[in-house]
């Protein structure tokens with residue numbers, strides 16, 4: 200079954216972590232946002248009235264709802280694995296139906312990995328591709344490989360729970376003192392600080408088989424690791440070891456896919472597609488000619504994936520600015536003046552980013568040349584001092600300053616080497632990598648103009664770019680959030 204061409208489809212992902220809602224009509228993505236940005240609860244797993252009201256304002260009422268998972272299959276898995284409380288808890292469908300707007304609307308479900316695959320494929324700049332989904336778990340699937348041909352997805356391989364690279368990575372995220380299913384990117388950043396000396400020991404204890412495309416674990420890591428190996432006191436060494444294993448498993452899988460699927464195009468989706476260190480290696484591997492990662496490949500992005508899996512049609516991809524509309528352009532003269540005077544400025548304008556990266560519409564920007572800037576911005580955001588910051592650079596000059604693994608990087612999806620790390624200490628991680636965003640005039644005119652103005656005044660064509668929030672809170676979404684951020688941090692937001 201697929202949707203009539205102009206049907207208003209509300210795609211929903213919720214009940215796991217990081218709920219999302221996306222509205223698709225015909226070939227347009229009309230709206231897409233994260234629940235957390237409206238509730239103020241980071242990684243919020245549940246929908247809320249403010250999010251639904253915003254979608255209704257922009258897109259009108261739903262004609263059909265599409266949920267990103269088949270709940271009964273998930274329930275059977277919960278029962279199989281002895282998660283009795285989850286097996287008998289209310290269904291996500293009951294949660295969706297509890298909102299008046301959704302009470303009587305026809306509702307369809309699609310497979311979780313099918314939604315990830317469709318979300319990648321139908322936003323990609325090509326029709327024919329190998330599609331790889333790797334995440335923690337969706338129903339029973341942990342890895343799936345598809346061949347997309349003539350707009351149809353044919354599944355050619357699946358790995359099932361409890362054998363999951365995503366659960367493995369999440370369990371070690373928890374072991375390193377971080378929040379699983381939320382702070383995996385911090386584990387990845389932490390990995391650069393250590394050496395992978397525990398790699399063999401971890402593999403021996405946890406991995407039964409790692410021969411592509413298979414990855415099997417010796418035990419179920421769904422409940423995490425607790426205080427496993429308390430004698431290992433350096434989380435950086437554990438992080439580096441786990442990242443090294445994940446890289447080998449993923450690159451091995453991709454090599455198998457390149458040999459097996461008759462396509463030189465790759466669509467990569469699922470939460471593991473956010474690992475920009477692996478992604479750089481994938482880009483440099485020459486396994487594929489073109490690689491597309493939808494900028495929100497995790498479960499919040501599966502709201503869009505669900506609608507696209509049901510619609511089975513390509514949509515017109517205009518970029519990730521799909522959420523709440525602040526309906527204002529930034530006062531760039533004020534922003535540049537603040538930046539030159541104080542070195543840090545907030546930018547909140549237009550529609551919010553759909554995805555985990557701030558890409559210029561809800562960003563905190565700073566001068567990357569300042570030796571103290573990392574420390575200062577980490578203090579403003581109350582983040583761990585080791586965490587790196589990303590640069591945003593005018594696309595026309597990106598190649599001059601960075602050795603990029605792809606010609607452009609509009610969504611910060613792979614790391615790159617800065618050619619002059621000593622000149623830009625604010626945006627280089629300890630291993631010399633930077634998670635670059637390139638910006639041209641069509642992609643984000645305001646941000647591009649701001650960068651050009653900064654370049655003209657200082658000779659520096661880039662800024663440090665991080666999300667407009669403080670640790671533990673979601674990004675600034677609406678005007679009130681921006682004002683609260685100004686009050687809390689003393690940083691002006693334009």
Ligand SMILES: [Fe+2]
Pocket residue numbers: 311315334335336337469470497498501
């Ligand atoms: Fe997922």
